[in-house]
Amino acid sequence: MSVLNIKKGSSAHSAYDLKDPNSMVIESHTLTILVDNEAGVLARVIGLFSGRGYNIESLTVAEINGEYHQSRITIVTTGTPQVIEQIKAQLGRIIPVHKVHDLTVEGPYVERELAMFKVSGTGDQRVEALRLADIFRANVVDSTLESFVFEMTGKSEKIDAFAELMRPLGLQETARTGVAAMARGA
Amino acid sequence: MERQMSGAKMIIQALKDQDVEVVFGYPGGAVLPIYDEIFLQNDIRHILVRHEQGALHAAEGYARSTGKPGVVLVTSGPGATNAVTGLTDALLDSIPLVVLTGQVPTFMIGNDAFQEADTVGITRPCTKHNWLVKDTNDLAATIHEGFHIATSGRPGPVLIDIPKDVQFADGTYTPPTDMAKNRYNPVVKGDIEKITALAELIERAEKPIFYTGGGVINSGVGASQLLRELTDATGIPITSTLMGLGAYPASGENWLGMLGMHGLYEANMAMHGSDLIICVGARFDDRITGRVEDFAPDANIVHIDIDPSSINKIIPADLAIIGDVGHVLEDLLKVWKSRGRKTNKPALKKWWGQIDEWKARKCLAYTQKGKIIKPQYALERLQALTQDMDRYITTEVGQHQMWAAQYLKFDEPNRLMTSGGLGTMGYGTPSSMGVQMAHPDSLVINIAGEGSWLMNMQEMGTAMQYRLRTKQFILNNERLGMVRQWQELLHNERYSETWQEALPDFVKLADAFGCKGIRVSDPDDLDDAIKDMLAYDGPVIFDCLVEKHENCFPMIPSGAPHNEMLMGDANTQDAIGDSGAVLV
Structure with missing residues (x-):
């Protein structure tokens, strides 16, 4: 390839495989970040997002390897391609950050979220809630004569849909974990 | 143990x-x-x-x-x-x-x-x-x-x-x-394929330019040496940010001077007209780029930086080389030499012809006349009287800082200490003490404005206690000059709070600290006063009363591209639009 004929903003020679760095289209990306589980590491990651004006749509974090004291943070964020590249590069500068994966560009991946819903009601409403829960494969983890607590895991869209259906049936409380995600295959 | x-x-x-x-x-x-x-x-x-x-x-x-x-x-x-x-x-x-x-x-x-x-x-x-x-x-x-x-x-x-x-x-x-193996080990060697691609670009480019920054100085003296060798061997013109001054000598043949908002006309015009910008350890700061949309419209951008987050942050790079500047330049020199040390000579000659035309514009010209010292003149005299000395310069932040970058000549790296990114008024005085601690026998001068200098003047006590002989060279215009300049240019000369009434008598202040104070207001006395300052074996507070309403030019108005510079003699009214005003 003739190096002098590089198109402006072309990705061929960039540090990262940019699609079109000048695009203003807002994209959603799921990032997983492997960090040392030490004091303040979550504050560093979150502070980066708030300090530089990036978005956090969802965030989960827990220790995944007690022996090496490592945690995995999953963040769903939105921005233009240039902003997404900046977010990844800035995350890479944080000393306790070991790896940043952009699952959205790295290939197929699965993402799941866990949610709990408290729905109260009697009579037909109560029956309908239970029937819908069955369709959505939500489990009943607590019940009284006037209420259920449903638990379900799935993609965020499925949880959104279920929450929408529960609203007229007496939805009282919602708790969601945010997205955990992992690349498919070995 | x-x-x-x-x-x-x-x-x-x-x-x-x-x-x-x-x-x-x-x-x-x-x-x-x-x-x-x-x-x-x-x-x-x-x-x-x-x-x-x-x-x-x-x-x-x-x-x-x-x-x-x-x-x-x-x-x-x-x-x-x-x-x-x-x-x-x-x-x-x-x-x-x-x-x-x-x-x-x-x-x-x-x-x-x-x-x-x-x-x-x-x-x-x-x-x-x-x-x-x-x-x-x-x-x-x-x-x-x-x-x-x-x-x-x-x-x-x-x-x-x-x-x-x-x-x-x-x-x-x-x-x-x-210590156990360290968890922090950044990449220092650049990708050799990309370095080869850069060598190829250098061979063919018609209007190339090196745009260098503080990364060259941070990479060590060796990196500056390599930069000099590469620049001189290829004959490519070179400009630098404020933070990079001295990496390539100001007396060097290919030197265009500083670029950016108060950079030299020839440096900014060359950036704008270039077909190949080789950015070495700089980060496309907004003081450098001007209007991003119109930045160097015809150039391939090559960006060498050790920090991946600098790449594509502001200006998308066509070729990005992540690594330590010294290592990358060393490999680049090797590759370029092994390929036959080629450049596009006829095109380069034409390019230099164009640059010489821009240089002929003499963008730093000013007129020293009458009984008032122009700040530019004070710095030119300081340069003339200290150029052969083992000299370190620190600055405060404001007009004097930009004039120092324009009129003082830096031939070696690590000789200019200035607050570039944050623009911290009050940086220069304590910084000059730190420099003098490290280099007790060298001449250390803090170029200051009276506003900045007052922000950390208590450190004169430190200078006295440890006999740090720093010279505090204050260009005193009794105004917060850079802000005043902006008020003149874009707020219709409404000089809101840029005049510090009741400044101290700096000579008496020097007395109070126990050091030497010198005041000069007549251009004819300036040389002798500077010589007095240099001859005194101890800290000096040098109060140089200068023209009160001098503006710092050339200047890229906020929100304008490189080729729309204001010159000292231009009509400066209404040069900055409303969209530029927010970028100040």
């Missing part, structure tokens, strides 16, 4: 093992055990500043003029919060600092104890990394890791917060040699 010792002793031992010679600091309750250990030894010198901000800037001056990390020791609470400006300054200019702060005892953390502040919380966004050490056994290893992180990769400030009980408690000392 006895490896069991108190935390306080461990700190001193760790600093010794890191070859620290000087610590800038200010004592307080939460660091008493460390100061006790300082009292009991003679290897490390402690410089007592007059304000913690001064300690940070002094350490920055020390670091930037030596290439070694600057070390600071301050107490908890207000000691730590006063360090925040210096930490941010060092972060933006990539200066390696290791800052040790005292903290209230671990069992009192969170109680709103006396002089307690959440130091690691407050300084998290303004350090490269920071730690709260809760166990004396971790202390030495943390300090060693701190030095490693501050000085490797893109340098920056680190902070280690040490509670008082950790200083008192005994623990096991870990020498640097026993």
Whole structure:
């Protein structure tokens, strides 16, 4: 390839495989970040997002390897391609950050979220809630004569849909974990 | 070696093992055990500043003029919060600092104890990394890791917060040699394929230019040498940011001068007209690029930087080489030579012809007439009278800073200490003390405005105590000149709060501190006054009364591209639109 004929903003020679760095289209990306589980590491990651004006749509974090004291943070964020590249590069500068994966560009991946819903009601409403829960494969983890607590895991869209259906049936409380995600295959 | 010792002793031992010679600091309750250990030894010198901000800037001056990390020791609470400006300054200019702060005892953390502040919380966004050490056994290893992180990769400030009980408690000392493999190891070698692609671009480019920055200086003296060799061998014109001045000599054949908002006409025009911009250790700051949409419309952009987050942040790079500038330039030179040392000579000749036309515009011209000293004239005379001396320059922030960059000549790296990224007024005085500590026999001059200088003038006490012979060269226009200039250009000459009424008498102030004061207001007396200043063996406060309404030109108005510069003689009214006004 003739190096002098590089198109402006072309990705061929960039540090990262940019699609079109000048695009203003807002994209959603799921990032997983492997960090040392030490004091303040979550504050560093979150502070980066708030300090530089990036978005956090969802965030989960827990220790995944007690022996090496490592945690995995999953963040769903939105921005233009240039902003997404900046977010990844800035995350890479944080000393306790070991790896940043952009699952959205790295290939197929699965993402799941866990949610709990408290729905109260009697009579037909109560029956309908239970029937819908069955369709959505939500489990009943607590019940009284006037209420259920449903638990379900799935993609965020499925949880959104279920929450929408529960609203007229007496939805009282919602708790969601945010997205955990992992690349498919070995 | 006895490896069991108190935390306080461990700190001193760790600093010794890191070859620290000087610590800038200010004592307080939460660091008493460390100061006790300082009292009991003679290897490390402690410089007592007059304000913690001064300690940070002094350490920055020390670091930037030596290439070694600057070390600071301050107490908890207000000691730590006063360090925040210096930490941010060092972060933006990539200066390696290791800052040790005292903290209230671990069992009192969170109680709103006396002089307690959440130091690691407050300084998290303004350090490269920071730690709260809760166990004396971790202390030495943390300090060693701190030095490693501050000085490797893109340098920056680190902070280690040490509670008082950790200083008192005994623990096991870990020498640097026993450190486990470090978790922070940035890439320093560039991708050889990309370097080859750059060599190919250099061979063919018709209008190439080197745009260099502070990264060259941070990479070490060797990197500057390689840059000089490459520039001279290829005959490519070179410009630099404020932070990069001196990496390529101002007396060098290919030198175009500084670029950017107050850069030289020829440098900015060459950037705009170029077909190949080779950015070496610079970061496309907004003071450099002007309007991003119109930045160098015809150029291929090559970006060499050790920090991947600098790439594509502002200007998309067509070719990005991640690595240490010194390593990349070394490989680039090798590859380019092995390919036959080719350049596009006929095109380069034409390019230089064009550049010479721009140079002929003489953008720094000014007229010194009458009985009032023009600030440009004062700096030109200072340059003429000091050019053969072993000279270091620090600056404050404002018009004088830009004039210093335009009219003083820097032929070596590490000779200009200035607050580029953060623009910290009050940087220069303490910074000049740090430089003088590192280079006791050299001439150190702080180019200042009277506004900036007053911000940290208490450090004259430090200069007197340690006999630091720095010269405080104040271009006194009795105005906050840069702000006043903007008010003239875009707020219809409504000079809101840019006149400091009741300035002190700087000569009497010098008397009060016990140093020498010199005032000059007549251009005919200027040379003799400067010679007096240079001849005096001690600190001098030099009050140079200059033209009060001089503006700093050339200038790219905010929101304009490189080829729309305002020149000193141009009609400057209404040159900046409303959209530019917000970018000031």
